[in-house]
Amino acid sequence: MKWSNSIRKWSRIIHRDLSFFFAGMVLIYAISGIVMNHRDTINPNFSITRKEYKIAENLPDKAGMNKEKVLTLLEPLGETANYTKHYFPQADVMKVFLKGGSNLLVNVKTGTAVYESVTRRPLIGAMSRLHYNPGQWWTCFADIFAVGLIIITLSGIIMLKGNKGIIGRGGIELIAGILIPIFFLFFF
Structure with missing residues (x-):
């Protein structure tokens, strides 16, 4: 029992710290992603x-x-x-x-x-430019960011136990979050 509590404790710490560290990047990708999704009405650059x-x-x-x-x-x-x-x-x-x-x-x-x-557009244009991979240095940081998101996701999955965790509501939300993109990949 102590072993699983220790894993959950470290999952919370890793999840929290990586989330704070990558929060800026998540916001930049989210905001520029919204603008890029609407390129037919908003020119991001x-x-x-x-x-x-x-x-x-x-x-x-x-x-x-x-x-x-x-x-x-x-x-x-x-x-x-x-x-x-x-x-x-x-x-x-x-x-x-x-x-x-x-x-x-x-x-x-x-x-x-x-x-x-x-x-x-100085701010939105610069954010959107990051989606186009402006150089080798950015590729390295984007790869680190992607690995960080994987770790944040996995630590979030194992962080909670019981009805709110992977065997309860969390598991249902996880399956729904996987099935929705798969549905769009195959049918749109």
Whole structure:
């Protein structure tokens, strides 16, 4: 009897300490995992905003549009320093490329413009990047984290005894937690 109590005692200690140690990683993976699950509605790396407006002045056509004129169009947006190049994908439509991925699309005939601002999501983007394994150093830490999760799981399974443990409610929850992913693997 003393032997099983000793194992449970050490399971609690290991479970508690590893849980505290890896809590940050669990939160990072959980939050970025939620965002990555909804990539069709949330871009985890970039925030993209669109602004549509009308340019009041008359604009030159393709032949008359030069860099200086494009820079005057970028002034109200605060993007003159980010100009990289411009071109006309259609006769009356000019696209201006800006550093960082932002762009401006202008119909020179009608004066309608669409400014698309692309900015990095610093926190969520960095968290999501960890899911893509950014390097060898991360592979080592992620492997240690995975082993830690296995140990946390196994110590949690043997920590409780009786009706709340593996032979009672805990066992039923364990089986359900195994069957649900298996069900989704085979049927979805």
